[in-house]
Amino acid sequence: xxxxxxxxxxxxxxxxxxxxxxxxxxxxxxxxxxxxxxxxxxxxxxxxxxxxxxxxxxxxxxxxxxxxxxxxxxxxxxxxxxxxxxxxxxxxxxxxxxxxxxxxxxxxxxxxxxxxxxxxxxxxxxxxxxxxxxxxxxxxxxxxxxxxxxxxxxxxxxxxxxxxxxxxxxxxxxxxxxxxxxxxxxxxxxxxxxxxxxxxxxxxxxxxxxxxxxxxxxxxxxxxxxxxxxxxxxxxxxxxxxxxxxxxxxxxxxxxxxxxxxxxxxxxxxxxxxxxxxxxxxxxxxxxxxxxxxxxxxxxxxxxxxxxxxx
Numbered sequence: 001x002x003x004x005x006x007x008x009x010x011x012x013x014x015x016x017x018x019x020x021x022x023x024x025x026x027x028x029x030x031x032x033x034x035x036x037x038x039x040x041x042x043x044x045x046x047x048x049x050x051x052x053x054x055x056x057x058x059x060x061x062x063x064x065x066x067x068x069x070x071x072x073x074x075x076x077x078x079x080x081x082x083x084x085x086x087x088x089x090x091x092x093x094x095x096x097x098x099x100x101x102x103x104x105x106x107x108x109x110x111x112x113x114x115x116x117x118x119x120x121x122x123x124x125x126x127x128x129x130x131x132x133x134x135x136x137x138x139x140x141x142x143x144x145x146x147x148x149x150x151x152x153x154x155x156x157x158x159x160x161x162x163x164x165x166x167x168x169x170x171x172x173x174x175x176x177x178x179x180x181x182x183x184x185x186x187x188x189x190x191x192x193x194x195x196x197x198x199x200x201x202x203x204x205x206x207x208x209x210x211x212x213x214x215x216x217x218x219x220x221x222x223x224x225x226x227x228x229x230x231x232x233x234x235x236x237x238x239x240x241x242x243x244x245x246x247x248x249x250x251x252x253x254x255x256x257x258x259x260x261x262x263x264x265x266x267x268x269x270x271x272x273x274x275x276x277x278x279x280x281x282x283x284x285x286x287x288x289x290x291x292x293x294x295x296x297x298x299x300x301x302x303x304x305x306x307x308x309x310x311x
Contacts, residue, residue, distance in 0.1 A: 004048050007134055053107040060100030068093055083150040083167045087140060090169060136170040139186035143167060148190070153198035154262070157189055183233045200261045210251030217244065217252065223283050224256050227275045234258045234267040251288040 014131050045210070071092060075085050153164050155174065160182050162174035172184050198205060211220050224242045228234050238259035245255035256276065260268040280287060 035065070037292060049108055054261050057100065059105050059165065063281050064093065064096040065098060067096060081147075081150055082152070083147070083164075084144055086151065086166055087144050087169065092242075118176055121190045125133060133170055135187040136267065139190040140160070140167065143186060143190055148194050149198075150198045153196055155182065155197070155235075158192050158196040160184065164191065198262055201261060202238060203262050203265050205234075205258055205260050205265065205278055207251070207256035209256060209276055209280070210248060210253045210288055211280070212288050213252060215285050219283065220280070220285050221256070222281050223285065224254070224276060227272065227279050228258050231258075231268065231271060231275065233260050233264045235260060247306070 058297070068089065072085065072089060075089075124161060134143070150166055151164050151167060153166060154243060155161065160176075162172065162180075162182060164178035165173045165175050165181070167186075171186055173190055174182050174184065209224075211217070221242045225240060228240045228242075235239065239257075241257040243255050245251060246253040256272075258272075277287070
């Protein structure tokens with residue numbers, strides 16, 4: 001028993017000894033001084049990684065911008081439709097920037113696979129939350145593929161009409177003749193009837209006018225056909241029509257129809273309406289207008305009986 005106690009006492013260091021205490025203090029001091037050194041090394045290493053990542057990001061985005069300009073020039077050179085360019089270029093830009101961000105994340109020491117998995121999960125959650133936006137995106141793709149309209153076309157849909165200014169991933173922007181800008185979701189636009197006035201090169205122009213029942217229709221027909229023949233914007237290769245359309249309450253309604261180019265439609269519209277009025281007035285053909293005729297019937301008033309006071 002005494003031998004075992006002696007061996008334990010021999011193995012246990014005694015800090016009462018000044019030499020052992022000094023060694024312990026020196027060891028602790030070295031460890032304390034090594035902590036800042038360790039932090040400096042780690043911060044320095046992370047700083048270099050961060051600087052490298054920022055540099056890669058800047059260079060990568062610059063290369064992305066250069067590639068986007070090159071792709072756009074190629075599309076313009078190959079006469080790719082403006083609608084396709086405005087829709088495809090933003091998507092290509094996003095994809096290229098994601099390809100730049102992935103190596104930047106790896107440079108920072110983060111797990112790229114984990115980041116992609118997280119990004120996929122977030123994308124799925126956002127997709128489920130924004131189903132309407134996904135349907136708009138899908139409708140945008142269908143608009144680009146089937147081309148019911150393109151940028152620059154004049155369309156009418158859901159009570160809105162105007163010239164198509166842009167077709168993006170989620171919506172289509174049109175500009176109205178009044179100078180208003182209307183943004184229409186692609187899904188609503190694609191799933192509803194669309195009237196496109198710009199697909200055909202020529203568009204029919206109708207002038208609504210009526211003449212009196214007392215006027216000679218043959219004379220009016222000849223005068224109006226001359227008006228159409230004299231206008232330079234009216235296309236001579238298409239038919240010109242002046243016929244009776246309906247019998248109104250106070251006028252014989254005529255169908256005055258011709259074809260003009262889409263680009264000249266409104267100019268021809270104003271010119272023809274003015275020319276029709278001037279020509280009919282010149283040839284003394286009246287244009288009836290609704291009016292109310294009041295007939296006042298005079299009747300002899302009944303004789304009034306005088307009351308004689310009796311005395």
